[in-house]
Amino acid sequence: xxxxxxxxxxxxxxxxxxxxxxxxxxxxxxxxxxxxxxxxxxxxxxxxxxxxxxxxxxxxxxxxxxxxxxxxxxxxxxxxxxxxxxxxxxxxxxxxxxxxxxxxxxxxxxxxxxxxxxxxxxxxxxxxxxxxxxxxxxxxxxxxxxxxxxxxxxxxxxxxxxxxxxxxxxxxxxxxxxxxxxxxxxxxxxxxxxxxxxxxxxxxxxxxxxxxxxxxxxxxxxxxxxxxxxxxxxxxxxxxxxxxxxxxxxxxxxxxxxxxxxxxxxxxxxxxxxxxxxxxxxxxxxxxxxxxxxxxxxxxxxxxxxxxxxxxxxxxxxxxxxxxxxxxxxxxxxxxxxxxxxxxxxxxxxxxxxxxxxxxxxxxxxxxxxxxxxxxxxxxxxxxxxxxxxxxxxxxxxxxxxxxxxxxxxxxxxxxxxxxxxxxxxxxxxx
Amino acid sequence: xxxxxxxxxxxxxxxxxxxxxxxxxxxxxxxxxxxxxxxxxxxxxxxxxxxxxxxxxxxxxxxxxxxxxxxxxxxxxxxxxxxxxxxxxxxxxxxxxxxxxxxxxxxxxxxxxxxxxxxxxxxxxxxxxxxxxxxxxxxxxxxxxxxxxxxxxxxxxxxxxxxxxxxxxxxxxxxxxxxxxxxxxxxxxxxxxxxxxxxxxxxxxxxxxxxxxxxxxxxxxxxxxxxxxxxxxxxxxxxxxxxxxxxxxxxxxxxxxxxxxxxxxxxxxxxxxxxxxxxxxxxxxxxxxxxxxxxxxxxxxxxxxxxxxxxxxxxxxxxxxxxxxxxxxxxxxxxxxxxxxxxxxxxxxxxxxxxxxxxxxxxxxxxxxxxxxxxxxxxxxxxxxxxxxxxxxxxxxxxxxxxxxxxxxxxxxxxxxxxxxxxxxxxxxxx
Numbered sequence: 001x002x003x004x005x006x007x008x009x010x011x012x013x014x015x016x017x018x019x020x021x022x023x024x025x026x027x028x029x030x031x032x033x034x035x036x037x038x039x040x041x042x043x044x045x046x047x048x049x050x051x052x053x054x055x056x057x058x059x060x061x062x063x064x065x066x067x068x069x070x071x072x073x074x075x076x077x078x079x080x081x082x083x084x085x086x087x088x089x090x091x092x093x094x095x096x097x098x099x100x101x102x103x104x105x106x107x108x109x110x111x112x113x114x115x116x117x118x119x120x121x122x123x124x125x126x127x128x129x130x131x132x133x134x135x136x137x138x139x140x141x142x143x144x145x146x147x148x149x150x151x152x153x154x155x156x157x158x159x160x161x162x163x164x165x166x167x168x169x170x171x172x173x174x175x176x177x178x179x180x181x182x183x184x185x186x187x188x189x190x191x192x193x194x195x196x197x198x199x200x201x202x203x204x205x206x207x208x209x210x211x212x213x214x215x216x217x218x219x220x221x222x223x224x225x226x227x228x229x230x231x232x233x234x235x236x237x238x239x240x241x242x243x244x245x246x247x248x249x250x251x252x253x254x255x256x257x258x259x260x261x262x263x264x265x266x267x268x269x270x271x272x273x274x275x276x277x278x279x280x281x282x283x284x285x286x287x288x289x290x291x292x293x294x295x296x297x298x299x300x301x302x303x304x305x306x307x308x309x310x311x312x313x314x315x316x317x318x319x320x321x322x323x324x325x326x327x328x329x330x331x332x333x334x335x336x337x338x339x340x341x342x343x344x345x346x347x348x349x350x351x352x353x354x355x356x357x358x359x360x361x362x363x364x365x366x367x368x369x370x371x372x373x374x375x376x377x378x379x380x381x382x383x384x385x386x387x388x389x390x391x392x393x394x395x396x397x398x399x400x401x402x403x404x405x406x407x408x409x410x411x412x413x414x415x416x417x418x419x420x421x422x423x424x425x426x427x428x429x430x431x
Numbered sequence: 432x433x434x435x436x437x438x439x440x441x442x443x444x445x446x447x448x449x450x451x452x453x454x455x456x457x458x459x460x461x462x463x464x465x466x467x468x469x470x471x472x473x474x475x476x477x478x479x480x481x482x483x484x485x486x487x488x489x490x491x492x493x494x495x496x497x498x499x500x501x502x503x504x505x506x507x508x509x510x511x512x513x514x515x516x517x518x519x520x521x522x523x524x525x526x527x528x529x530x531x532x533x534x535x536x537x538x539x540x541x542x543x544x545x546x547x548x549x550x551x552x553x554x555x556x557x558x559x560x561x562x563x564x565x566x567x568x569x570x571x572x573x574x575x576x577x578x579x580x581x582x583x584x585x586x587x588x589x590x591x592x593x594x595x596x597x598x599x600x601x602x603x604x605x606x607x608x609x610x611x612x613x614x615x616x617x618x619x620x621x622x623x624x625x626x627x628x629x630x631x632x633x634x635x636x637x638x639x640x641x642x643x644x645x646x647x648x649x650x651x652x653x654x655x656x657x658x659x660x661x662x663x664x665x666x667x668x669x670x671x672x673x674x675x676x677x678x679x680x681x682x683x684x685x686x687x688x689x690x691x692x693x694x695x696x697x698x699x700x701x702x703x704x705x706x707x708x709x710x711x712x713x714x715x716x717x718x719x720x721x722x723x724x725x726x727x728x729x730x731x732x733x734x735x736x737x738x739x740x741x742x743x744x745x746x747x748x749x750x751x752x753x754x755x756x757x758x759x760x761x762x763x764x765x766x767x768x769x770x771x772x773x774x775x776x777x778x779x780x781x782x783x784x785x786x787x788x789x790x791x792x793x794x795x796x797x798x799x800x801x802x803x804x805x806x807x808x809x810x811x812x813x814x815x816x817x818x819x820x821x822x823x824x825x826x827x828x829x830x831x832x833x834x835x836x837x838x839x840x841x842x843x844x845x846x847x848x849x850x851x852x853x854x855x856x857x858x859x860x861x862x
Binding site: 017026 | 441442443444445446447448449450451453454455456457458459461466467468469470471472473474479585639641650702704706707708709710711712713714715716717719721722725726727728729730731732733736739740769770771782783784785821823824827
């Protein structure tokens with residue numbers, strides 16, 4: 001079963017929109033054992049769309065198009081499919097009625113242009129869109145099936161899950177692959193890969209490394225008979241080889257793990273942020289219901305606020321500047337106390353692009369203050385990704401991960417590696 | 432001059448990576464008057480890449496490929512270009528020397544596989560990569576030119592700007608189009624579009640609307656002789672029609688505008704955040720040097736922290752709950768006073784997915800407390816984008832924009848519309 005994607009829209013070629021629809025579809029289909037073999041973007045030109053549909057069906061069994069189903073005159077997917085099928089467009093009475101009702105409910109007048117959304121190629125099946133107004137279409141052509149979906153992500157996803165995926169899975173049969181994604185933090189991609197060399201050499205096993213700032217996701221794919229059964233064994237071996245760098249699986253992100261661990265301990269955390277400016281707090285409130293375990297935070301971006309809001313000793317700041325392990329420790333304790341939380345989590349460092357207080361860009365200290373113990377401080381050495389404007393963004397993001405990961409390690413009682421150990425694997429050059 | 436993009440990599444088809452490279456290249460080339468006419472993604476298969484390069488050159492004058500230039504055996508772009516050109520691969524002595532030096536500097540051994548990065552198709556020109564180890568390649572084929580760039584975004588961008596763009600611009604000649612992007616906040620896309628109907632009808636003028644949560648960017652494209660001169664007139668008319676909703680142009684984001692306005696007034700701002708959990712602080716520290724105008728912030732996510740950290744009156748919280756205009760006002764004043772800033776900026780609201788304190792999802796109050804005046808509160812009605820997990824993300828993002836925009840309006844002295852006026856255009860259904 002070979003599926004190609006065809007995305008229609010000038011805005012994608014011009015780079016105004018990133019093709020997130022293609023990525024989502026690729027992932028969704030792969031998760032269900034259907035492989036996307038090519039993905040093409042073309043502009044809003046009738047001839048080009050017709051040619052692209054035909055070429056895709058010359059290679060694949062099915063084509064999923066997104067975009068070009070709206071009401072404006074540069075929405076041409078309907079016309080292109082009709083032409084590719086050698087049929088005309090007909091107005092669907094049911095679609096027209098629903099459009100008129102929708103507009104009437106909003107108290108507005110129907111623009112004649114909008115009726116285009118009720119036109120379908122003769123013989124096409126209408127795919128109901130429970131999430132919006134533009135329906136999807138299913139057209140059978142000599143070379144295969146075309147599913148035409150709207151470009152609005154939410155609507156595209158809804159129709160895919162409700163209609164397209166069930167149909168494709170039925171055609172493709174049971175998938176012969178099983179997949180699992182494990183999530184690691186603070187370990188270089190090259191270290192992860194070298195540890196997993198023996199797994200990579202196993203028959204029928206494929207590993208993919210998906211790096212994010214300070215995180216690497218490892219996707220294990222096992223193919224062949226009893227794929228699901230073998231996957232369990234392979235996963236166990238991968239976990240063994242990666243040890244405590246694995247913090248979760250699938251969609252279990254680091255903030256979710258931290259919330260779970262805190263809840264299990266009836267504990268809360270308060271944050272004190274310098275270079276991240278609020279990103280850690282934002283991450284810890286991304287999940288609904290997070291107020292049960294997140295007590296609040298302080299953004300002490302300016303040095304003086306570290307003193308006045310968090311009680312960091314003035315002489316410490318004077319002697320060492322704001323970027324120092326002891327400052328991270330004092331900030332963590334200060335946040336814990338100011339917000340009456342069980343734990344305090346703090347970061348201070350240099351996001352760049354310029355050095356600060358004599359410290360290089362990428363110097364970061366993370367502090368965790370627990371109940372009644374002296375704070376633990378980590379000093380990750382962050383790889384500085386070039387000197388461009390993204391440097392700051394990436395360093396801030398890496399700092400968020402290192403902060404949440406240190407808190408996780410403290411919560412589950414993992415030891416912190418000696419910051420001066422030259423053999424520390426999290427310090428290796430990423431190459 | 433027609434250019435096609437060819438992105439190589441299984442990870443893109445599987446949706447592990449979003450094709451940000453294609454979006455960046457499309458935008459960059461368009462900004463310099465070079466149009467991308469198609470964009471194709473294929474997997475790591477030699478024959479498929481060769482065929483895709485040939486097909487692209489059958490339609491376009493030049494092809495830019497990204498990806499497949501790394502050291503591993505599934506990096507096949509070099510081989511594919513050699514085969515498409517009917518030549519062999521030769522090892523480049525200069526590239527090999529640089530690779531060996533780089534590895535030696537890191538104190539590691541050269542893996543034999545890595546030497547693949549020193550192989551180039553016979554006759555290809557090497558495009559120096561000042562940002563990393565994989566060089567770009569330029570190969571002339573019968574149908575046109577191929578620029579092969581590495582997939583690492585930072586490296587790809589560097590070679591594009593240093594080598595590819597200057598060459599393409601010289602081939603393409605002076606662009607016959609001029610472009611300008613204006614940025615608006617708090618106005619629906621449909622309202623922006625209807626206000627600009629007369630501009631849309633102008634000869635040789637094209638408008639594109641690029642919506643983000645609570646923001647719409649309007650890109651004006653003027654084609655034809657004296658495009659640059661006409662653009663100035665068109666821009667002036669667009670600004671007139673959109674009024675004070677326009678806050679900036681090109682890359683001048685809302686946080687930058689706010690920092691500039693604060694600096695001009697020698698003023699600072701402090702934040703108090705509820706539902707956004709730190710996102711406003713993160714936005715206000717995204718820019719280097721922001722500590723001059725950002726005093727710091729408080730994340731008072733839990734209701735009690737609003738009282739203890741910001742001095743919001745307990746009876747107010749008891750009577751109305753945390754989501755109330757008076758709470759937003761008290762939070763803003765509290766943040767201003769706690770951090771000794773000129774202005775306090777606060778938000779409180781319901782991000783969902785569940786209602787809170789009897790308030791619907793999307794209910795948000797933004798408060799700005801200025802020096803010596805009573806706080807100003809805005810009550811935007813945010814459109815709730817469905818009931819999916821993205822709802823929370825989008826509402827938080829919209830809240831950040833509404834907060835920064837209210838501060839901007841206060842700083843430049845714009846009046847706040849009556850919250851109860853049913854004719855408010857920012858309340859129209861987005862359709």
